[in-house]
Amino acid sequence: xxxxxxxxxxxxxxxxxxxxxxxxxxxxxxxxxxxxxxxxxxxxxxxxxxxxxxxxxxxxxxxxxxxxxxxxxxxxxxxxxxxxxxxxxxxxxxxxxxxxxxxxxxxxxxxxxxxxxx
Numbered sequence: 001x002x003x004x005x006x007x008x009x010x011x012x013x014x015x016x017x018x019x020x021x022x023x024x025x026x027x028x029x030x031x032x033x034x035x036x037x038x039x040x041x042x043x044x045x046x047x048x049x050x051x052x053x054x055x056x057x058x059x060x061x062x063x064x065x066x067x068x069x070x071x072x073x074x075x076x077x078x079x080x081x082x083x084x085x086x087x088x089x090x091x092x093x094x095x096x097x098x099x100x101x102x103x104x105x106x107x108x109x110x111x112x113x114x115x116x117x118x
């Protein structure tokens with residue numbers, strides 16, 4: 001499952017194909033990953049107030065990741081995706097025994113632009 005950060009990105013075949021392609025170009029511990037587009041869903045439930053608008057979801061995820069794991073995540077992409085993931089876990093949509101791969105997209109430098117909001 002991917003978590004959309006932009007209202008222009010809705011669940012559909014194009015995004016499922018892109019997620020499958022990115023996954024196919026990756027590997028975990030040297031092992032290739034093979035998933036089909038139908039294995040993916042794009043969750044659009046965490047769009048907040050819009051692209052690059054940081055809300056409580058993102059702010060809480062950024063603080064939790066930094067305090068608990070010393071992991072810095074940016075507010076635009078990774079913070080929103082992590083906030084959505086945390087919410088899905090807390091609400092039981094993702095179970096305790098499920099495997100999760102959280103893909104950090106590297107937007108950490110954006111933290112500096114949002115420092116007054118954090």
